[in-house]
Amino acid sequence: MSKAADAVVHALDRLGRYVLRGVDEFGYAAALLSESLFWLVAGRRRRQPVRLAPIVAQAMEIGIAALPIITMLSGTIGVMLAIQGIYTLRTFGAESRVTLGIALSSVREFSPLITGILVAGRSGSALAARLGTMRINQEIDSLTVMGISPVRFLVAPALVAMVVMLPLLTLWGDIVALFAAGIYVASELESSMSAYWGEVQEILKLNDVMHGLAKSAIFAVLVTIVGVANGANVTGGAEGVGRMTTRSVVHAISAIVITDMIFVFMVTR
Amino acid sequence: MTAAVEVRGLNSHYGARHILKGVDLDVEDGEIMVIMGGSGSGKTTLLNHLLGLLVPTSGTVRILGKDINAIPALELQDLRTRIGVAFQSGALFSSMSVGENIALPLREHTRLDETTIGIVTRLKLEVVALAGFEHLMPAELSGGMIKRAALARAIVMDPRLLFCDEPSAGLDPVVASAIDDLILRLRDAMGMSMVVVTHDLDSAFKIADRICVLDKGEVLALDTVEAIRASPSERIQNLLNRRTEEEEVDPDAYLRRLLGEKAKEDDEGERP
Numbered sequence: 001m002s003k004a005a006d007a008v009v010h011a012l013d014r015l016g017r018y019v020l021r022g023v024d025e026f027g028y029a030a031a032l033l034s035e036s037l038f039w040l041v042a043g044r045r046r047r048q049p050v051r052l053a054p055i056v057a058q059a060m061e062i063g064i065a066a067l068p069i070i071t072m073l074s075g076t077i078g079v080m081l082a083i084q085g086i087y088t089l090r091t092f093g094a095e096s097r098v099t100l101g102i103a104l105s106s107v108r109e110f111s112p113l114i115t116g117i118l119v120a121g122r123s124g125s126a127l128a129a130r131l132g133t134m135r136i137n138q139e140i141d142s143l144t145v146m147g148i149s150p151v152r153f154l155v156a157p158a159l160v161a162m163v164v165m166l167p168l169l170t171l172w173g174d175i176v177a178l179f180a181a182g183i184y185v186a187s188e189l190e191s192s193m194s195a196y197w198g199e200v201q202e203i204l205k206l207n208d209v210m211h212g213l214a215k216s217a218i219f220a221v222l223v224t225i226v227g228v229a230n231g232a233n234v235t236g237g238a239e240g241v242g243r244m245t246t247r248s249v250v251h252a253i254s255a256i257v258i259t260d261m262i263f264v265f266m267v268t269r
Numbered sequence: 270m271t272a273a274v275e276v277r278g279l280n281s282h283y284g285a286r287h288i289l290k291g292v293d294l295d296v297e298d299g300e301i302m303v304i305m306g307g308s309g310s311g312k313t314t315l316l317n318h319l320l321g322l323l324v325p326t327s328g329t330v331r332i333l334g335k336d337i338n339a340i341p342a343l344e345l346q347d348l349r350t351r352i353g354v355a356f357q358s359g360a361l362f363s364s365m366s367v368g369e370n371i372a373l374p375l376r377e378h379t380r381l382d383e384t385t386i387g388i389v390t391r392l393k394l395e396v397v398a399l400a401g402f403e404h405l406m407p408a409e410l411s412g413g414m415i416k417r418a419a420l421a422r423a424i425v426m427d428p429r430l431l432f433c434d435e436p437s438a439g440l441d442p443v444v445a446s447a448i449d450d451l452i453l454r455l456r457d458a459m460g461m462s463m464v465v466v467t468h469d470l471d472s473a474f475k476i477a478d479r480i481c482v483l484d485k486g487e488v489l490a491l492d493t494v495e496a497i498r499a500s501p502s503e504r505i506q507n508l509l510n511r512r513t514e515e516e517e518v519d520p521d522a523y524l525r526r527l528l529g530e531k532a533k534e535d536d537e538g539e540r541p
Contacts, residue, residue, distance in 0.1 A: 046342075046343060046346075047343075047346070047378075048346070048377070130364075133363070134362075134363075137358060137360055137363070138356045138357075138358055138360040139360050139361075139362055139363070141320075141322055141356065141360065142354070142356060142360035142362075144320075144321075144322060145320050145321070145322070145349060145352070145354045146349060146350075146354075146373070146374050146377070147345075147346040147347070147348075147349030147350050147374075147377075148373075148377050153377075
C-alpha cells in the first residue's frame with residue numbers, strides 16, 4: 001500500500017475511534033442520568049432512599065456559597081447591558097427604549113448563561129475532582145462492596161441540589177441584573193427607578209422568565225452529568241484528576257452554550 | 270455446609286491480556302485463606318472478582334452460596350451487607366470522620382438509632398485499638414491507623430466473610446504483626462471466614478489455615494501452611510526463599526522486544 005493510502009487509513013481509523021469513544025461517553029452519561037432518576041423514584045422501595053441531608057449540604061455548596069459571585073457578576077452584566085444598549089440605541093435617538101433590550105436579554109439569555117457557566121466552573125469541576133479522587137482512592141469500590149450504590153449516594157443528591165439551586169440562582173441573577181441596569185439607566189437618562197421598574201414589569205411576561213429558568217434547569221442536568229461522567233472515568237492518579245476536571249469544565253460550558261442555542265432555536269421561532 | 274467462597278473455572282481478561290486462567294478456589298466456613306503471589310500474578314484481579322467488581326469472561330464465583338454475577342440486584346445488595354472488605358489503601362471516605370466512616374454501613378443498611386450506632390461504632394474502634402479516635406479525619410491518621418480503621422469499618426456489620434487486601438503492606442513489622450493478631454482474634458471471636466491477599470510471607474504463615482499461591486494467573490498450589498512450606502515445587506520454593514526466577518531467555522524474542530516489535534503470538538502478553 002502507498003504511503004498516502006496508509007495515512008488515509010490511519011486518519012480514518014483515528015476518526016472512527018474518536019467517534020466510538022464519543023458515542024460511548026454519551027451513552028455512559030445517559031445511563032448515569034437514568035440511573036440517578038431510577039434511585040430518586042425507586043430508592044425507597046429498594047431500601048436505598050436518596051436522603052435529604054446530603055441534598056441540603058450540596059445545595060448549600062452549589063447555591064448559597066455561589067451567591068456573592070453570582071450577585072457581583074449579574075450586577076456587572078446588567079450595567080454592561082445598559083451601557084451598550086444606550087450606546088447602540090443613541091444612533092437612532094431611541095435610548096428611552098433601552099429597557100426592552102435589557103429586560104429581555106438578561107432574563108432570557110444572560111442570566112441563565114452566566115449562572116450556568118459560573119456553576120459549571122465552581123461546582124461541576126468540584127464534582128468531577130471529588131469523584132475522580134474518590135475513584136483513584138478506591139472509595140467508589142468501597143461504596144459498591146458495602147452495598148451502597150455510588151450513583152444513589154453521590155450523584156443523585158448532587159443532581160437534585162443542582163436542579164433546584166441553578167434556577168433559583170438564575171432568578172436571583174435576573175433580579176440583580178435588572179436592578180443594577182436600572183440604577184445606571186435611571187441616572188443616565190435622568191428618569192426614575194420606579195418608572196424603570198414599571199416599564200420592566202410591563203415588558204416582561206411570565207413566559208420570558210420561565211424561558212430562562214427552564215434553560216437553567218437543563219444546564220443543571222448537563223453540568224452535573226458532565227462533571228460526574230468525567231470524574232468517574234479518571235485514570236492515572238492525580239494528573240488524571242486534573243485533566244478530567246479541566247475537561248469537565250470545558251465540556252460543561254460547551255454543552256451549555258450549544259444546548260442554549262438549540263433550546264432558543266426550538267422555542268423562540 | 271456451603272463454602273464461604275466457591276470459584277470455578279474463572280477466566281478473566283484485561284483487554285487482550287489473559288489475566289486469570291481457569292482459577293478454582295474454595296474457602297471453607299471459618300477458614301482463613303491467604304492468597305499469595307508476586308506482583309502481576311493476578312491476586313488483585315482475583316480479589317476484585319470475589320468482590321463482584323469485575324465480570325469474568327467465563328466461570329462462576331459463588332459467595333456464601335450465591336453466584337454474585339447471576340443473582341438479582343436486591344439480593345446482591347443483601348449479600349454485600351454480609352461481607353466486609355478492607356482495601357489496601359483503606360479507602361476511607363476522606364470527607365467523613367473516622368467515626369462517620371465506620372457508622373456509614375449501619376446508617377445505610379439498618380434502622381438503628383443514633384445512640385446505638387454510636388455505641389457499635391465505638392465498640393468496633395475498641396476492637397481495633399483506635400478508641401477515642403472517632404472524631405479525627407482520615408488525613409490525620411497514620412498508615413497503620415488507617416488500615417485498622419478500614420478493618421473496623423469492614424467488620425461493623427458483623428460480616429460472615431471478610432476480605433483483606435494487603436492488610437500489613439507498607440507497615441513496620443510491629444504494627445504489621447499487631448494487625449495479624451487482630452485478624453486472628455476477629456476470626457476466633459466472631460467466627461468469620463476470611464480471604465486475605467498478601468505478599469508478606471511472615472504474615473501469611475502466621476494467619477493462614479490454607480494458602481493459595483497464584484502465579485501468572487494460575488493456581489500454583491492450594492494447601493495448608495505446612496504442605497506449602499514442604500512443597501517440592503521449585504517455583505514455590507523460589508517464592509518462599511525470595512529467590513529471583515531465572516527465566517530462560519529466547520534470544521529471538523529478546524531481540525524483538527528490544528527493537529520494540531510485537532511478538533508474533535503475543536496475545537498472552539507476559540509469557541516468555
